[in-house]
Amino acid sequence: MTDPADLRASTTPxxxxxxxxxxxxxxxxxxxxxxxxxxxxxTPPIPGVDVLDGGTLGLMLMPYLAGRDAVLILDAVSTxxxxxxxxxxxxxxxxxxxxxVRATAHDIGLVDALAATELAGCAPRRVALVGVVPxxxxxxxxxxPLLDARVDALVDAARSVLAEWSVLAEEPVxxxxxxxxxxHA
Amino acid sequence: MSRLVIDPVSRIEGHLRVEVQVDGGQVTxxxxxxxxxxxxxxxxxxxxxxxxxxxxxRICGVCTSVHALASVRAVEDAVGAVPPxxxxxxxxxxxxxxxxxxxxxxFYHLQALxxxxxxxxxAADPVRAAALAQSISDYPRSTAGLFASVQTRLKVFLESGKxxxxxxxxxxxxxxxxxxxxxxxxxxHYLDALDFQRDYIRVxxxxxxxxxxxxxxxxxxxxxxxxxxxxxxxxxxxxxxVTQILQRGxxxxxxxxxxxxxxxxAAYPEWTTYGRGLGSYMVFGDYSLSPPxxxxxxxxxxxxxxxxxxxNLSAKPEPFDPSGIAESVAHSWFRYDDPGAxxxxxxxxxxxxxxxxxxxxxxxxxxxxxxxxxxxxYQGAAMEVGPVARMLVGYTSxxxxxxxxxxxxxxxxxxxxxALMSTLGRVVARGLETRLMAQYSLELVNRxxxxxxxxxxxxxxxxxxxxxxxxxxxxxGVGFHEAPRGSLSHWVVIEDGRIRNYQAVVPTxxxxxxxxxxxxxxxxxxxxxxxxxxxxQRPLEILRTLHSFDPCMACAAHIYDAEGRDIIEVRVQ
Numbered sequence: 001m002t003d004p005a006d007l008r009a010s011t012t013p014x015x016x017x018x019x020x021x022x023x024x025x026x027x028x029x030x031x032x033x034x035x036x037x038x039x040x041x042x043t044p045p046i047p048g049v050d051v052l053d054g055g056t057l058g059l060m061l062m063p064y065l066a067g068r069d070a071v072l073i074l075d076a077v078s079t080x081x082x083x084x085x086x087x088x089x090x091x092x093x094x095x096x097x098x099x100x101v102r103a104t105a106h107d108i109g110l111v112d113a114l115a116a117t118e119l120a121g122c123a124p125r126r127v128a129l130v131g132v133v134p135x136x137x138x139x140x141x142x143x144x145p146l147l148d149a150r151v152d153a154l155v156d157a158a159r160s161v162l163a164e165w166s167v168l169a170e171e172p173v174x175x176x177x178x179x180x181x182x183x184h185a
Numbered sequence: 186m187s188r189l190v191i192d193p194v195s196r197i198e199g200h201l202r203v204e205v206q207v208d209g210g211q212v213t214x215x216x217x218x219x220x221x222x223x224x225x226x227x228x229x230x231x232x233x234x235x236x237x238x239x240x241x242x243r244i245c246g247v248c249t250s251v252h253a254l255a256s257v258r259a260v261e262d263a264v265g266a267v268p269p270x271x272x273x274x275x276x277x278x279x280x281x282x283x284x285x286x287x288x289x290x291x292f293y294h295l296q297a298l299x300x301x302x303x304x305x306x307x308a309a310d311p312v313r314a315a316a317l318a319q320s321i322s323d324y325p326r327s328t329a330g331l332f333a334s335v336q337t338r339l340k341v342f343l344e345s346g347k348x349x350x351x352x353x354x355x356x357x358x359x360x361x362x363x364x365x366x367x368x369x370x371x372x373x374h375y376l377d378a379l380d381f382q383r384d385y386i387r388v389x390x391x392x393x394x395x396x397x398x399x400x401x402x403x404x405x406x407x408x409x410x411x412x413x414x415x416x417x418x419x420x421x422x423x424x425x426x427v428t429q430i431l432q433r434g435x436x437x438x439x440x441x442x443x444x445x446x447x448x449x450x451a452a453y454p455e456w457t458t459y460g461r462g463l464g465s466y467m468v469f470g471d472y473s474l475s476p477p478x479x480x481x482x483x484x485x486x487x488x489x490x491x492x493x494x495x496x497n498l499s500a501k502p503e504p505f506d507p508s509g510i511a512e513s514v515a516h517s518w519f520r521y522d523d524p525g526a527x528x529x530x531x532x533x534x535x536x537x538x539x540x541x542x543x544x545x546x547x548x549x550x551x552x553x554x555x556x557x558x559x560x561x562x563y564q565g566a567a568m569e570v571g572p573v574a575r576m577l578v579g580y581t582s583x584x585x586x587x588x589x590x591x592x593x594x595x596x597x598x599x600x601x602x603x604a605l606m607s608t609l610g611r612v613v614a615r616g617l618e619t620r621l622m623a624q625y626s627l628e629l630v631n632r633x634x635x636x637x638x639x640x641x642x643x644x645x646x647x648x649x650x651x652x653x654x655x656x657x658x659x660x661x662g663v664g665f666h667e668a669p670r671g672s673l674s675h676w677v678v679i680e681d682g683r684i685r686n687y688q689a690v691v692p693t694x695x696x697x698x699x700x701x702x703x704x705x706x707x708x709x710x711x712x713x714x715x716x717x718x719x720x721x722q723r724p725l726e727i728l729r730t731l732h733s734f735d736p737c738m739a740c741a742a743h744i745y746d747a748e749g750r751d752i753i754e755v756r757v758q
Contacts, residue, residue, distance in 0.1 A: 027225060
């Protein structure tokens with residue numbers, strides 16, 4: 001029972017203190033940019049950080065948010081924030097209050113999920129949202145060329161937030177580090 | 186007379202709009218519309234069928250794995266791959282745990298708030314609440330001290346003004362009728378349900394790998410190795426941990442969810458007389474340990490398949506015939522080559538043609554096309570799908586598990602079986618099904634452990650992986666699944682190793698269906714008629730009936746008066 005491999009087999013994604021959560025729907029073109037960016041940010045994995053594809057789970061995201069030290073959300077944001085491709089950071093209080101967060105159903109669900117963690121006494125201490133203004137949200141798999149070219153900028157902005165939170169080590173994580181998939185190592 | 190539009194009805198992903206006409210204090214006409222199209226069918230055309238499930242699991246924000254499952258089943262059916270027992274057990278285990286999780290969360294987050302007023306809980310006496318809670322359940326967290334602390338937490342939360350999930354509730358509405366103590370108990374259990382949720386989702390992580398979107402399905406089986414003694418597979422420790430989580434989940438369902446449901450049911454008896462709707466129910470059947478057949482749903486499983494027509498609960502259900510399904514677009518924003526046709530899914534066409542008003546608009550043209558959902562019909566008839574359909578078909582079939590489960594609940598509430606055909610009946614049936622699934626999931630994990638212990642480590646049939654191994658010509662496949670919200674089917678036509686046609690007929694398309702070419706309404710539309718509306722400005726009653734279906738999309742409702750004036754637009758997250 002004390003073999004570390006045994007413990008690894010029961011690791012769950014709720015373990016890391018920091019969660020990066022990509023949300024959006026990849027079936028709707030640029031709506032999926034947060035998910036695409038999360039995937040890029042999570043490869044290779046960052047110690048102490050879980051990177052999850054939150055899709056459009058809305059309120060069902062609550063258990064993934066609960067008990068974290070910090071949560072960084074990656075998402076497409078409203079055109080009120082600028083021109084397509086613009087990358088913006090929405091700070092903690094605004095995210096929790098739903099200010100500046102896009103008024104689509106999955107974002108409403110996210111705000112509710114955050115409120116539910118507060119009610120349950122397990123709210124993340126820090127929250128931020130890094131977003132990019134989409135060019136076209138329509139039934140299509142994959143990003144528009146403009147947004148595709150902005151994913152790296154979104155990932156860089158996300159890394160800056162993580163660095164502020166002192167999460168990212170100065171040294172880059174070695175690419176050959178084994179990818180740890182919860183549930184079956 | 187007034188018309189009511191509800192927008193959005195649920196707190197979950199998607200966009201559903203309901204327009205109702207109110208006359209004499211009740212709903213006289215209702216129209217359900219989906220204002221968003223996902224286009225999965227066109228996205229999949231031309232792709233490798235073995236990848237279809239990865240795309241399909243994005244159809245719904247909440248039920249990711251159910252679409253993955255229906256999709257791999259459809260492709261397996263087409264190419265002749267037979268998933269081995271371990272794969273079928275793993276899939277069913279993932280599906281049952283998703284269903285239990287989903288039902289519990291939706292009850293406490295969504296449906297319960299239609300019956301429970303958290304603001305009324307502030308007036309409760311924690312000592313009396315504890316006595317009441319102890320009288321209906323053995324749940325250990327029923328002490329006066331706990332209820333007092335929950336009450337304090339609620340007070341602080343409500344006073345903070347950031348009330349998230351409780352925003353837009355019709356608190357203080359006269360249709361709320363629970364005692365302050367029962368409101369406090371239910372609110373306390375809402376908090377406990379959050380803890381339940383955190384615990385229970387770990388089953389998915391342990392079995393499905395990458396959460397929340399599973400990565401472990403493969404056409405032919407599962408990609409997750411299983412070996413009790415291996416460190417690089419689902420092993421004895423994994424299964425032990427899964428068992429413990431499922432056991433705790435079952436205790437929560439039995440000690441918390443069902444007693445709450447019974448207390449709420451007893452307080453609102455008239456809601457067994459509203460919201461009946463179609464009275465016709467369809468169940469494909471699912472959760473079978475037998476190998477799959479060809480082009481038909483799983484047989485002899487936990488849920489028997491069958492059709493109930495026009496509220497007839499005295500006869501055994503008709504057997505379900507897959508060839509009976511066809512979809513009309515008479516009132517949908519799609520174009521068929523033959524506009525009046527009802528097409529079976531393998532011949533389905535998905536050509537969008539939006540003819541609705543430019544948003545934002547006040548009212549839909551319900552005489553013409555008014556939704557992005559097609560109108561699926563079974564042998565020409567509209568059908569309701571979901572937990573109440575499964576419980577009624579199981580009950581009237583005389584199923585050895587379902588019949589006594591349903592009878593016990595009916596006896597406890599002093600109700601006849603017909604009472605299940607109602608708004609409250611849907612809520613109760615969902616709870617009963619949750620218990621059934623929670624119990625069954627433990628049987629599944631035991632069966633899996635036994636099978637693996639006996640030396641069967643197979644998780645996939647790889648004989649039909651290469652397209653060169655597939656039969657020649659056009660291949661037709663269908664994957665049936667009983668998902669949390671009801672009967673789900675994915676239909677695929679494969680030609681030259683690529684998808685030529687793909688159609689997903691999802692539970693909410695059945696229930697939120699528009700009228701068909703003959704003008705017959707779908708399940709939501711039918712169930713809303715007759716629902717009382719005491720105050721059109723605060724149409725709580727309409728939400729009760731809509732939420733009883735557990736809509737998987739957020740929804741908007743608009744009330745109109747006789748002159749078509751928009752009285753109110755309600756947005757409920």
